Amino acid sequence: MGGTFDPVHHGHLVAASEVAARFGLDEVVFVPTGTPSFKQDQDVTPAEHRYLMTVIATASNPRFTVSRVDIDRGGVTFTVDTLRDLKAARPDAELFFITGADAVAQILTWKDAQELFSMAQFVAVTRPGHTLSVEGLPVDRVHVMEIPALAISSTDVRARERAGQPVWYLVPDGVVQYIAKHQLYRGLS
Ligand SMILES: Nc1ncnc2c1ncn2[C@@H]1O[C@H](COP(=O)(O)OP(=O)(O)OP(=O)(O)O)[C@@H](O)[C@H]1O
Numbered sequence: 758m759g760g761t762f763d764p765v766h767h768g769h770l771v772a773a774s775e776v777a778a779r780f781g782l783d784e785v786v787f788v789p790t791g792t793p794s795f796k797q798d799q800d801v802t803p804a805e806h807r808y809l810m811t812v813i814a815t816a817s818n819p820r821f822t823v824s825r826v827d828i829d830r831g832g833v834t835f836t837v838d839t840l841r842d843l844k845a846a847r848p849d850a851e852l853f854f855i856t857g858a859d860a861v862a863q864i865l866t867w868k869d870a871q872e873l874f875s876m877a878q879f880v881a882v883t884r885p886g887h888t889l890s891v892e893g894l895p896v897d898r899v900h901v902m903e904i905p906a907l908a909i910s911s912t913d914v915r916a917r918e919r920a921g922q923p924v925w926y927l928v929p930d931g932v933v934q935y936i937a938k939h940q941l942y943r944g945l946s
């Protein structure tokens with residue numbers, strides 16, 4: 758599952774769990790972006806914080822792991838590189854790339870877009886207020902999956918932190934504590 762995870766929240770975790778159940782996946786690898794390609798105009802929290810929060814959030818699920826490939830590669834993150842690195846590490850695996858329908862809606866503008874569809878199947882998870890137009894996308898390689906309505910976003914979590922509002926139960930307890938310990942999101946949008 759690819760995302761900026763700034764921070765990871767229960768919407769991401771429910772989505773990963775639902776997709777794993779629907780497609781019978783052995784493992785869901787959370788891959789926090791290095792420098793997200795479409796968020797270069799935004800302040801993004803340093804990758805090590807996003808990575809550690811994702812490790813904390815997924816630690817209790819034996820099928821959830823976290824990969825550093827996008828962080829360690831450095832530079833702007835492109836999914837074509839993510840998939841190449843994951844495939845190199847697991848040559849026999851059939852890959853499903855999970856991310857939000859809002860992101861998949863723009864997939865034709867991603868780097869090496871046509872190549873992507875031969876490297877993995879794509880699962881676009883929807884959340885309240887986001888739908889996906891599948892026009893122009895190969896229907897046998899892109900699956901849309903509705904996730905039980907969890908209107909949680911990282912943007913909202915950051916805004917709540919900034920405003921001194923609680924984020925308990927929107928993100929895992931360990932992530933609440935990590936945010937407080939490192940005083941994240943006090944000055945970010
Ligand atoms: N509550 C949710 N339900 C289903 N999918 C979600 C939910 N929140 C995020 N996603 C999807 O997960 C993918 C990766 O998430 P990302 O790290 O960008 O989180 P986000 O909450 O969308 O962040 P931000 O608000 O900062 O844009 C996104 O493409 C997004 O659409």
Ligand SMILES: O=C(O)c1ccc[n+]([C@@H]2O[C@H](COP(=O)([O-])O)[C@@H](O)[C@H]2O)c1
Pocket residue numbers: 758759760761762790793794795796834835836837856857860866867868
């Ligand atoms: O490869 C690309 O060109 C590309 C462009 C935009 C987004 N992505 C990927 O889509 C996923 C969701 O991105 P984001 O910015 O919504 O967190 C994440 O894994 C990104 O690396 C990939």
